Amino acid sequence: MAERRVKVESEVGLHARPAALFVQAASKAGGEVTVAKGDGAAVSAKSILAVMGLGVRQGDEIVLTADGDGAEELLDRLTEIANES
Numbered sequence: 840m841a842e843r844r845v846k847v848e849s850e851v852g853l854h855a856r857p858a859a860l861f862v863q864a865a866s867k868a869g870g871e872v873t874v875a876k877g878d879g880a881a882v883s884a885k886s887i888l889a890v891m892g893l894g895v896r897q898g899d900e901i902v903l904t905a906d907g908d909g910a911e912e913l914l915d916r917l918t919e920i921a922n923e924s
Contacts, residue, residue, distance in 0.1 A: 841911050841914055842903065844900055845901050847901060852895045857921070859887060860920050861921070862885060864913065865884035868909070868913050869907050871904075872905045874901055874917075875893075875902045876899055876900075877900050905917075
């Protein structure tokens with residue numbers, strides 16, 4: 840299982856459009872993909888309600904995990920989305 844800690848640079852955090860892009864990217868993965876805010880409980884990164892429910896804002900740290908083939912590449916893409924303006 841791959842894991843990455845990311846400081847969210849996006850001005851709007853993971854809300855609305857960025858959250859939708861984040862979930863779309865995570866949903867393409869065959870394995871489990873989770874996201875947690877800081878050291879909080881992890882939720883499915885494939886659920887828009889779960890991701891938006893975290894209330895991730897600019898400057899927050901999130902912890903991403905993914906398993907399966909292409910896990911590192913998926914984490915790269917999710918990191919890009921979290922840091923887009």
